[in-house]
Amino acid sequence: MPKNRFSALLSVLLVFSSGVLVGVVGHRLYTVNSVTSGSTTAPTRPPRPDPEEVRRRLISEMRDKVKLDDQQLAQLNRIYDQTRQRFDELHKKGSQESRALWEKQKEEIRAILRPDQIPLYDKYQKERDEQRHRNDKQRKETK
Numbered sequence: 001m002p003k004n005r006f007s008a009l010l011s012v013l014l015v016f017s018s019g020v021l022v023g024v025v026g027h028r029l030y031t032v033n034s035v036t037s038g039s040t041t042a043p044t045r046p047p048r049p050d051p052e053e054v055r056r057r058l059i060s061e062m063r064d065k066v067k068l069d070d071q072q073l074a075q076l077n078r079i080y081d082q083t084r085q086r087f088d089e090l091h092k093k094g095s096q097e098s099r100a101l102w103e104k105q106k107e108e109i110r111a112i113l114r115p116d117q118i119p120l121y122d123k124y125q126k127e128r129d130e131q132r133h134r135n136d137k138q139r140k141e142t143k
Helices: 003-031 051-066 070-112 118-142
Strands: none
16 A cells, blocks of 8 residues: 555544544543532422331330330430420421411501502411412421
8 A cells, every 4th residue: 555545544533533532531531410509499308207217226226225214215205205294295386386477467568558458468377378288288288
């Protein structure tokens, strides 16, 4: 083969190979999933553990690692019961206080409205309450 033909063949193979390489790299860059800060899909959290299961695990760990006797286990159970009751009371109190704040806010908003706007505001609030109820129901179903 003359030198010109060999040089031409080598040049064609080099151009073809570089085209394939650029195509592969370009395709890889094109298909890579990028991370965006404003993603519409929220990251899924692992499901919340069952409180009773957590309690059983904690009691078991305390019994095994701290070597609690039966009397201490009974006292530990009593402590957990009292703490749960206090948390429930605190949650209920917090819910009542927050509900009162929402009601106060609604009344303050109603006070600034004209009489013709009040029925529109009531309708708006009813729609929001229904939507919130649907969201709460859906959230409970997915748990």
